[in-house]
Amino acid sequence: MDSEQVLMMCDDMALKPGVLALDMQRGKVGEVMDHWGAHIQLRPKGGGREWDAHPDEVRPLGDDIADGEA
Structure with a gap:
């Protein structure tokens, strides 16, 4: 397994x-609802209307950032 595959798994x-x-x-910040084909919903x-995003353009927010938005 190469480093690119490991990063994809993470x-x-x-x-x-x-x-x-x-x-x-x-x-925009959103809650991950699902993975659909090559996109993340x-x-x-x-709440509100879901949208599709390309995985290369989506980054998880750290707990400290997510808590600040609550």
């Missing part, structure tokens, strides 16, 4: 449903 685990994440392309924290 990203997949970090972006599991329920995690708050930043969609860097849109500049996000929903605004507190």
Whole structure:
């Protein structure tokens, strides 16, 4: 297994449903709802319409950042 595969596995685990994440392309924070095909489905924290984001453009938020948005 090369380093790229390891990073992909870590990203997949970090972006599991329920995690708050930043969609860097849109500049929006959302809760990971699901993985659908080659996309991650996000929903605004507190509810709203889901959107699809490319995994390369989504970063999980740390606990300290996520807590600050509560």
